[in-house]
Amino acid sequence: MILIVLYTLIMLLHQKNAVTTSKAKSRNFKSKLATLISSP
Incomplete structure (x- = not known):
């Protein structure tokens, strides 16, 4: 029971850690995407 x-x-x-890391990953991805789009 205790186990x-x-x-x-x-x-x-x-799960909480996974959610926070995925949020950070998506943020990094968005910033990378923004730099790719802004660069000619």
């Missing part, structure tokens, strides 16, 4: 709770907590934390 299941720990596993769930770890997965939730991992």
Whole structure:
């Protein structure tokens, strides 16, 4: 039972981290795209 709770907590934390990293990645991607478009 305790193992299941720990596993769930770890997965939730991992999901939060994944969401934040994906947001940062998309931001980086947008800035890269903007530089590509602005450069002739």
